[in-house]
Amino acid sequence: MSGRDAILSRVRKALGGVADSPTRRAVVEARLGEAPVGVIPARGQLDDKPRVALFGEMAEKVNATVQKVKSRAHVPAAITDYLRSKNLPASVRMGTDARLAAMPWDKQRALTVKRGASDGDDEVGVSHALGGVAETGTLVLHSGDDNPTTINFLPEHHIVVIDAKDIAGDLETTIEAVRRKFGKGRMPRVLNFVTGPSRSGDIEQKLLLGAHGPRALHIVVVDG
Amino acid sequence: MQITSPAFKQNSRAALADTQLQRALGNVRAGFIDKRRKAIDALPEFDALRDSARAIKNHVLENLDLYLETYERKVIETGGTVHWAETAEDARRIALEICRAAGARTVTKGKSMITEEIGLNDFLEAEGIRPVETDLGEYIIQLRGEHPSHIIAPAVHLNRDQIEADFRRVHDHLPVARDLTEPETLLAEARKVLRKEYFAADVGITGANFLVAETGSSIIVTNEGNGDLTQTLPKVHVVMASIEKIVPTLEDAAQIIRVLARSATGQDMSVYTTVSTGPRRPGDPDGPEEYHVILLDNGRSSMLGTKFQDMLRCIRCGACMNHCPVYHAVGGHAYGWVYPGPMGAVLTPSLIGVDKGGHLPNASTFCGRCESVCPMKIPLPKMMRHWREREFERGLNPATSRYGLKFWAFFARRPKLYRFAASLGIPFLSLFAGNRGRFRHLPLAGGWTKWRDMPAPESRTFMQQWQQKEALKQEARP
Numbered sequence: 001m002s003g004r005d006a007i008l009s010r011v012r013k014a015l016g017g018v019a020d021s022p023t024r025r026a027v028v029e030a031r032l033g034e035a036p037v038g039v040i041p042a043r044g045q046l047d048d049k050p051r052v053a054l055f056g057e058m059a060e061k062v063n064a065t066v067q068k069v070k071s072r073a074h075v076p077a078a079i080t081d082y083l084r085s086k087n088l089p090a091s092v093r094m095g096t097d098a099r100l101a102a103m104p105w106d107k108q109r110a111l112t113v114k115r116g117a118s119d120g121d122d123e124v125g126v127s128h129a130l131g132g133v134a135e136t137g138t139l140v141l142h143s144g145d146d147n148p149t150t151i152n153f154l155p156e157h158h159i160v161v162i163d164a165k166d167i168a169g170d171l172e173t174t175i176e177a178v179r180r181k182f183g184k185g186r187m188p189r190v191l192n193f194v195t196g197p198s199r200s201g202d203i204e205q206k207l208l209l210g211a212h213g214p215r216a217l218h219i220v221v222v223d224g
Numbered sequence: 225m226q227i228t229s230p231a232f233k234q235n236s237r238a239a240l241a242d243t244q245l246q247r248a249l250g251n252v253r254a255g256f257i258d259k260r261r262k263a264i265d266a267l268p269e270f271d272a273l274r275d276s277a278r279a280i281k282n283h284v285l286e287n288l289d290l291y292l293e294t295y296e297r298k299v300i301e302t303g304g305t306v307h308w309a310e311t312a313e314d315a316r317r318i319a320l321e322i323c324r325a326a327g328a329r330t331v332t333k334g335k336s337m338i339t340e341e342i343g344l345n346d347f348l349e350a351e352g353i354r355p356v357e358t359d360l361g362e363y364i365i366q367l368r369g370e371h372p373s374h375i376i377a378p379a380v381h382l383n384r385d386q387i388e389a390d391f392r393r394v395h396d397h398l399p400v401a402r403d404l405t406e407p408e409t410l411l412a413e414a415r416k417v418l419r420k421e422y423f424a425a426d427v428g429i430t431g432a433n434f435l436v437a438e439t440g441s442s443i444i445v446t447n448e449g450n451g452d453l454t455q456t457l458p459k460v461h462v463v464m465a466s467i468e469k470i471v472p473t474l475e476d477a478a479q480i481i482r483v484l485a486r487s488a489t490g491q492d493m494s495v496y497t498t499v500s501t502g503p504r505r506p507g508d509p510d511g512p513e514e515y516h517v518i519l520l521d522n523g524r525s526s527m528l529g530t531k532f533q534d535m536l537r538c539i540r541c542g543a544c545m546n547h548c549p550v551y552h553a554v555g556g557h558a559y560g561w562v563y564p565g566p567m568g569a570v571l572t573p574s575l576i577g578v579d580k581g582g583h584l585p586n587a588s589t590f591c592g593r594c595e596s597v598c599p600m601k602i603p604l605p606k607m608m609r610h611w612r613e614r615e616f617e618r619g620l621n622p623a624t625s626r627y628g629l630k631f632w633a634f635f636a637r638r639p640k641l642y643r644f645a646a647s648l649g650i651p652f653l654s655l656f657a658g659n660r661g662r663f664r665h666l667p668l669a670g671g672w673t674k675w676r677d678m679p680a681p682e683s684r685t686f687m688q689q690w691q692q693k694e695a696l697k698q699e700a701r702p
Contacts, residue, residue: 003308004296007467007521011289014528028290028472031283032438035473038276041269041482058492095509117509120423136493143511150510153452171478178474185298187439189505190456193497198449201489202361202379203387203407204248205255211360212415213449213496 035179037172044135044169051134052221055167058137062196063209064217068164071224072103075161078220080108083124086216088157093122097146100128100161117148118155125151125214126159130181131174132167136195139219140174143190152192158214160194163222225343225371227576229560232583239554248381249555252374256546259490260597267486277480278601281537284470285528291437291470292519298440302502304515312342315520319344319429319462322516323353326460328426334444334451335359336431337375337540338464338520340562341575344429355429356421358450360414367394373556373564376488376542381555384410418450428454428512432465433539434480435517438473441501442517445484445494452498461500461512466520468536474499480539483599488541523575531610535570537600544594544604550587559584566594566604573611582620585611624668646685654683 046054056066069078083090091112094100105113118125127147131140139160143149152158168174171193182188198213209215228235239245264270284291296306307322309315323331331348333339333355345355345366357366361379365372367390372378379387388404391413404410422428430451434443442463444451455461471477485491504511527536545551545565556564561581563571569588573581585608594604615621616629635642657663657680666673682689 003310003314006310007308007519007525008289008292010521010525011292011467011528014525014530015286015289016529024287025290028287028294031472032294035438035475037475038280038479039269039272041267041273043267062491062495120419138493138497143508144505145507145509148509149452149456153449153456171481172475175474175478185438187302187441187499187501189501189503189508189511191441191499191501192452193493193499194495195491195493195497196495198447198495200360200411200448201255202359202364202377203410204384205251205377205380206407208408208411210415211411211448211450212358212418212453 032185040170040172041135044133046134046169048164051169052164052167055132055134055137056219056221058134059139059196059217059219060137062137063199064137064196064219066219066221068221068223072099072222075103075220075222076105076108076111079126079159080111082159082218083111086157088123091122092124092126092159093118093151093155094126095145095147095151097128099163100126118150120150120154122151122155124157124159125155126161127151129160129162129166131177132162133171133174133193134167134169135171138171138193138195140178141192141194142178142188144188149190149192152194153213155214156210157216157218158197159218159220161220161222164224167221225340225346225562227561227580229572229576229581229584232558232560232587235558235560236554236587239558244383244386245381245555248383249552252377252380252546253552256490256542260487260543260546261490263486263490263492267482267492270483270486273479273482274599274601277483277539277599278537280471280476280479281468281600284472285468285533285536288467288470288528291472292467295435295437295440295470296519298437299502299515299517300440302440302515304440304502304517307516307518309518309520309522312520312522315342315464315518315522316344316347318518319464320348320351320353322460322462322514323348323427326426326514328353328460330354330356330421330425331427331429332356332358332421332425332454332458333362334428334430334454335362335378335446336429336464337372337562338431338466339429340371341522342464342520344464356418356425358418358421358454359446359448360411360450363414363418364390367391371557371562374542374545375540375563375565375567381557422453422457425454425458427460427462428456428458429462429464430455432463432469433484434471434477435465435469436472436474436477436499437470439499439501441474441499443477443497443499445481445497447489447491447495449496452496455498455500456511459512460514460516461503463500463515463517464520465517466522467524480599484539484541487543487597487599527574532570532574532607534602535567535574535607537602538567538571539600540567541599543597543599547593547597549589549591549593554587559587566608567602570602570604570607570611578611578614578618579620582611582615585609585615586621628668643685643687647688650681650685651683653681656680
């Protein structure tokens with residue numbers, strides 16, 4: 001007997017040998033089909049403005065920095081300012097995301113924009129988020145050519161651009177948005193929920209930022 | 225890993241005398257409890273979420289076979305491979321086959337208790353493959369040749385100066401005069417050393433906090449980002465997970481995620497919650513070319529349908545040990561195997577046998593804090609009692625306590641005789657204790673009086689006092 005059959009038959013025996021009960025199958029199918037939501041904290045159930053404000057507040061609580069800009073056209077200048085304020089080289093790495101590509105990077109003369117996945121030599125990476133979660137200040141990003149996953153983890157500084165309208169109150173709304181985008185039961189290769197910059201408490205339980213991922217997470221919220 | 229659970233008593237004595245360990249354990253008492261409290265106070269729905277999380281896991285366990293089949297089908301659909309491992313040995317063999325097929329010389333690892341459970345590192349090393357732990361705590365203890373003393377804070381038993389000494393010993397390619405006095409500098413050094421390893425690794429092995437049946441995804445929850453680098457950079461990603469990690473949907477995972485980090489570290493959400501589904505897709509610029517899942521049973525299916533089924537709800541947050549007075553006193557290594565604290569006291573006898581792990585469920589004051597903080601509402605004290613019963617039934621506990629209990633039971637079943645014997649014994653003990661009101665030594669109770677005095681009983685039995693008080697009340701009535 002294969003390991004698979006042995007494990008499944010032991011599980012069935014332990015559950016009282018009810019393997020092919022159509023009722024059980026129906027219950028399981030229904031649950032997978034409907035994907036019912038459970039308890040949703042009231043904290044995130046807010047109107048647009050306070051929801052975006054809560055997102056920023058929660059992200060700052062976990063050591064991210066947050067900046068608001070009026071439109072996409074303002075993003076490159078905001079990023080240049082951030083780099084200058086942190087004494088960082090004027091060079092960023094990003095994927096082929098159409099929203100990022102449409103921004104006026106050429107107006108930032110001194111700024112070099114490198115495209116494609118990171119090989120670990122970039123100090124600053126820029127991504128566009130799929131969405132955000134206000135209840136915890138969490139960013140949602142997914143893999144692919146648009147926003148390569150390596151950019152989320154290898155650079156020292158990670159700058160994430162997010163549209164205010166994509167900030168949801170709770171996790172479940174984001175999950176539903178992913179399902180709408182990719183199809184029921186289908187997922188991108190990687191879906192990252194990112195809440196603040198990387199950290200560790202492994203030395204005497206003292207909180208230290210910048211463990212293996214980015215030391216700093218800067219969020220640019222695009223209004224409107 | 226060598227099991228030293230049968231030597232729990234000796235281990236504990238050594239732990240209590242270990243001044244470095246006692247200093248480090250202060251961080252557990254000081255850190256985790258307040259942080260958890262604050263996070264929970266800020267979320268009024270916390271208790272409702274606990275009930276929801278418990279209901280989800282109970283539903284999964286009752287339909288585990290069906291969810292496992294669905295999960296497997298979805299993983300295959302997305303281009304991944306599922307391997308089923310009945311035992312630790314099977315899981316090690318499968319992992320080795322995957323590594324060999326990839327021509328692996330170096331394997332990076334995300335933090336995973338299940339690979340500790342199956343002793344994967346020692347095995348790979350013996351087969352000529354170099355495993356590199358990448359979680360900072362796991363990396364530190366790997367340098368020391370130790371095992372985790374806590375399921376989420378593996379190096380919690382160590383102090384900064386000990387870690388500095390290890391880094392100086394192992395990172396001997398770095399300048400001797402470098403300053404490592406601050407924890408920040410230690411972290412920066414580990415980051416630099418491990419960066420190279422992520423790129424050098426041929427295979428990355430992670431655990432999983434959840435496996436999602438609806439989508440065939442595995443989820444890891446981390447703070448450092450090491451798990452993500454481990455699974456993104458090598459050609460092959462291997463997920464090792466036990467069969468009870470399944471949840472039906474992402475919505476279900478979201479319910480449990482809300483109680484997980486709050487219970488563990490007092491964070492509202494861990495920094496990185498990563499949902500992985502299959503290998504690199506066409507057009508993907510990064511990610512592994514192969515995605516394997518090793519589903520491990522190793523004793524879980526034997527817990528289903530028994531008094532210990534509830535233990536399979538455990539999400540490994542560590543809250544039970546963070547709040548346990550026994551863990552606070554002796555730390556994790558004294559428990560002698562992979563899983564310490566109250567969850568270990570229940571799980572260890574299930575996985576390695578009550579003959580070896582029987583001391584652990586006895587190492588409890590039954591104060592009930594573990595159950596009261598468990599996000600999955602697992603009745604840990606009740607299950608420890610079940611193990612004590614089994615130990616008694618099998619005659620595994622010492623003869624003195626067995627005969628002592630039988631002796632006591634003989635009287636307890638005969639109330640009149642019990643009262644008569646007590647009425648003779650108690651005044652005698654009371655008289656014997658004299659003015660001090662306590663015993664420094666007591667025959668047959670050396671195990672107690674060696675460490676603390678035994679309070680002497682009042683001069684009359686409870687029943688005598690009760691009767692007297694009732695009589696006084698009667699007299700007082702008009």
